[in-house]
Amino acid sequence: MDDLKKKYACPPDKYAMYPIIHSGVETAEARIAEWKQQGFGGIVANVGYTLDYPEDVQAWDRLEAGMRAAAREGFTLWIYDEKGYPSGTAGGAVLEAHPEYETTGILAYNYWKTLTGPARYRADTPEGKLFKALLVPLAGEDEPLDITETADAAGTLRFTIPKGGHRLLVLVERRLFDGTHAAHSYSEPRRYLNLLDPKATDAFIQMTHGKYRERIGDLFGKEMKAFFTDEPSLISWNLEHVPYALVSWRGDFPHVFRERYGYGIELALVAVFLNTGNAIVRRRCDFWEFISTELAENFFGRIQQWCRANGVAASGHLLAEEELTAHIFLYGSFYASMRRFDIPGIDQLESEPDKLMSAERLPIGRLAASFADVHGFGEAMSEASDHVSRMNNRQIPFEWIRASMNWHHAQGINIITSYYNFSHLSRQEVQMLNTYTARLGLMLRQGKRDSRVAILYPECAIWSEITPVPEARGGRQTLAAQEISRIFRDISWGLLHRQVDYDYIDETVIQQASVRDGRLTFGNRAYEAVILPGVHVMQVKTARALAAFMEAGGKVAALEKLPCHSREGTAEADGEVRSLFAARMNDPGHLLFSDLPGTLLTPAILAFLPRIMRLSPADIYSVTVGAAGTIVKTGGDVPSPGILSHMRIREDGRRVILLANMTGKAYRGTLTVEGMPDRAMSSEPAAQCTIWDPVDGSVAPCEWTGQEGIADMRGIKVSLGAYAGSLYVI
Template structure:
């Protein structure tokens, strides 16, 4: 989530802080044989390089803070750099704000700090601050909803009311379909390519990663945010109070064709099984559907981000929505591990720095991205935290 008090820290996924703290108190060479820890891990724990230190999230630096002097102050605090973006005001369209960001990146280079790029105006990622749907309304996320009380129970409708798009603390804003390859291509064209066009010389050097924040399939009712919070949330797109909350699944225009191509079956003929039924045929239809949805999202959104990042000499990173419990995973992204393994640096959102607050509840949040890193043959994950 977007919050200027949060920081991102790249951590070694399988190293326990308690063990490393004990090791760091003694000579690394003595401890390596006993604990089997690589010497470079111990050295990095004792004196972390910039890329392994916390990075301060700054959503749009004022011109007066995009200076070497301001960055030096961050460095003196022990920070390794910043996670930033072009200013949210006139998002992507203000030359003045772009010049400020360029100055900030150059100041980080001068002072030895690293930069991660945050890929959205607020969150969830994928909308480019509404510019994707401004380009073409057909890019909007879709849901197949089911109303058993109706004579025609199946309704294909936009995924907006009752979803995370309209129930988050940043803005109620319509959201693109991340299973739509054309929509994702446009998002990346006006976001990632815009950063590359202006900051190419810093990619793979000062600029080390792109961060995507809580993207999802969007086709599920996540419940209303509390009224005292909702009253302060900006309404970018009006909500229709006549839209009923219904059981829904994500949809994209070519899903029926992809389903038939993969399974040799018409999804429309078995669509009721997506919502009801306990027979083996019903369960098979649901397994097939969610397997396909998972692969479409992994390929068309996370996979595109991964391939673009690799081509442009940076890492792809970010974190998923509602990652605390597996029950949320299927409606939001299908198989979360397939999304996380499409990241060079899988991530999580753990917005407390108090171990007592998370010791019994936060382990799953960290386990999935750590597992994804191991599956990819890597060791590094990141966590979004707050003080």
């Protein structure tokens, strides 16, 4: 520990912040001394944003000179891969050279009136390339009638309506721009690349990554660590109201989909847009799985393969990470796309503590860091800034930026790329922030995060319920989709408020995991409990794996819904999923079903879940909120919702714990940790519990509370100032 204490006193700069520099890196030689004095550990840079981007030779000369100067001084280098954002177009150059790679979508025109037959009928169709015109029976069980061939050259349909009531669904292919992120980017309006097309991705890589390799390829795998891609997406999550609901598309999808799933993609589109027809759950899941696989492989996967082949990491962040329903429209599967980052990341535009702690949005830091923890990447990144505050003419103080560093590291983010405007701070204050950040980065790379609880990312469940709509940002989704999103978000924050470490996992992790000593093990993760947040649909293989887990002593908590439908969508598969969980309903020690809407962390669930660490407030003042001084209480449990935590376990068995006070008032409490009493009773200095101050780098023995000499009644005294953080080694 002595070596670690020395490093902690003067932490490596590589764990400090990396400013994002879109212009001015060409003057790096003049600025390096300033960056060094401020304590930055690296830079994120790109070739200059000139009108000739990315072909401006002089801009490349300046970029190369600046990056090499920074490398000589030991800075870690990252490359930002686009002119503004979203990434993928090389500042528009890809589509200027290859207009055929522009993104397209299928727009669904669902005529409002019921068509009743038998009768002859005429209908015009929306602008665009007609893919399918379908008469969908209102009964919902018969397959739609394909009337596409009745269209004339102008797209006018003339057809006979069969007996009974029908809906007219017209599917047209059209380029995506109006109302999308492409038209509303903060950078500039720019036509967008079809990320589903591998040839389009290859063209982007050639025009960006390839050019950087030509200039500074000898730094790859050395000073040059990673490429940063910024908010690429399918852009089928429109940012303003559009006439028709839409999904992303590629011209050969009908053939590829049929080859993979054995039926026409138009049947899946009927299920997705209208929520009707046969095998709705299976067809909806088929479609979104198909989209997610094509995106993950043909964009994120190809970039990752190129980066790995060239000795660097693929990194960056996605769009609208905070909302589960947005994940589906933008990526099909957020999980599948994020797994193709070597250093997964987030975009955190807030630094005001109350906004960071908003329980109305997913805790995106924990979401991204889970990929690093579960899949062994080791590092997770944030594009951190005070952007929202600045856009509202608010200047945030030094203490809030430091609180943001605590927020990030508590959730598992350990690389900070920065858009902060530090002009209001002194050089010494910036240096203090960087040293503080580096100390957190050093300590929270010790060992591994000790998560005993896993939350299932409810992919099949949300696939089965979500519906594309023309309203902005996904509109008002079905009640079922809203409930899944709410339960997923609320249990995530509920555990954070009670200092319970957890990981997000998907069904693939459950299926590939093994069961050892009653734990679900995957890589270096070992879960004692798995939480199903509103999950009513899952793959049969997942249900079997969870049944085996429970049989071996593991615990599964199903919140508000019990799995009752299969992803496969057959009666036999549905029956097997239901029976596997029904068989455990009389075994409350291994399956706990809570069907109380809006009450997720009941006393029964809190007792059911493993809780290695507990934090108890010393007084009510520490946890009261609002003018009325209210508190949250579950049974006899009084949580400390303003305190975020991160617990790691080292190979020597010691635990490293970060406690971060995200509130504007002091906190006093008691920390107890599993296995701590034995260490607490030891008189050996090497076994002592210590508190590590990230502000000044000091290390001191912990102060104990409780009755001396009785181990089970001992705890560590916790005293945190407003917006302050402390590290404990136990």
